[in-house]
Amino acid sequence: MERGTHATRPPGAPARPAAGGKVLLAEDERLVREVxxxxxxxxxxxxxxxxxxxxxxxxxxxxGPELALVMLDDALGDMTGWDALREMxxxxxxxxxxxxxxxxxxxxxxxxxxxxxxxxLQKPFTPEMLRAKLAEILPADAGAGRSAPxxxxxxxPRE
Numbered sequence: 001m002e003r004g005t006h007a008t009r010p011p012g013a014p015a016r017p018a019a020g021g022k023v024l025l026a027e028d029e030r031l032v033r034e035v036x037x038x039x040x041x042x043x044x045x046x047x048x049x050x051x052x053x054x055x056x057x058x059x060x061x062x063x064g065p066e067l068a069l070v071m072l073d074d075a076l077g078d079m080t081g082w083d084a085l086r087e088m089x090x091x092x093x094x095x096x097x098x099x100x101x102x103x104x105x106x107x108x109x110x111x112x113x114x115x116x117x118x119x120x121l122q123k124p125f126t127p128e129m130l131r132a133k134l135a136e137i138l139p140a141d142a143g144a145g146r147s148a149p150x151x152x153x154x155x156x157p158r159e
Contacts, residue, residue, distance in 0.1 A: 021068030022046045026056035026084060027100070028077040032123075036071070036100075039127050043134060045069075053079035057087055064092045068138060069118075074101035082115065089116055098137060100125075 023045040027033035030051070037047040048063060050056035053076040060070065070088060072081035085097050097116065099105065102123045105112060112120050118137040121130065 020044055022048060022063060022066050024048045024050065024056060024059055024063065024067050024070045026050040026053065026071070026076055026081070027073045028052055028075065029073075032073075036130075039130050040071070042127070043131060052077040053081075053084040056084050060088050060091065060095075064088070064095065067095065069134070070095055070097045072097060072099060074099060074103055074105075085116055096137065098133065 023040050025033060025036055025040060025047055027036060027049075028051060033049055033051065037049055040047045045068065048059050048067075050059055056070075056072065056076065060067070070085070072084055074081045076084060081099055081101075085095075085099075088095050088097070096118045098119050098121060099112060099117045100121045100123055104122065105120045109120070119133055121133050125133075
């Protein structure tokens with residue numbers, strides 16, 4: 001398990017307002033995970049990184065109540081992001097989760113919300129797209145607690 005706390009900004013990077021809080025990032029591709037972690041850190045988050053679903057669940061069990069956001073890849077190697085979210089929601093129904101995938105889900109916003117996702121981000125994405133999505137789905141005080149829990153997560157859609 002990686003525990004990335006990318007607390008410093010890269011040299012020359014513009015200052016960003018800190019969103020605060022912790023983000024659990026689960027992505028099975030190492031390079032993608034590292035880049036996403038740096039982008040989240042630039043947005044002011046402490047990043048906890050997981051290379052697969054089992055690592056994500058272990059980190060969630062330890063840090064769940066502290067998390068402002070869980071950012072899950074659709075395919076995590078050992079399980080889907082949908083499956084990981086369902087298990088996380090069983091532990092904490094108030095978790096805020098962002099699905100990231102190279103597969104097109106953007107036209108299925110209603111299905112995503114009905115399945116417990118706060119939002120979707122199509123890969124590849126720019127830093128500006130990430131910041132806009134974070135602003136859309138997170139309250140201004142992202143690290144300061146959770147709102148009412150969303151509905152339970154049904155089984156992942158099958159193709």
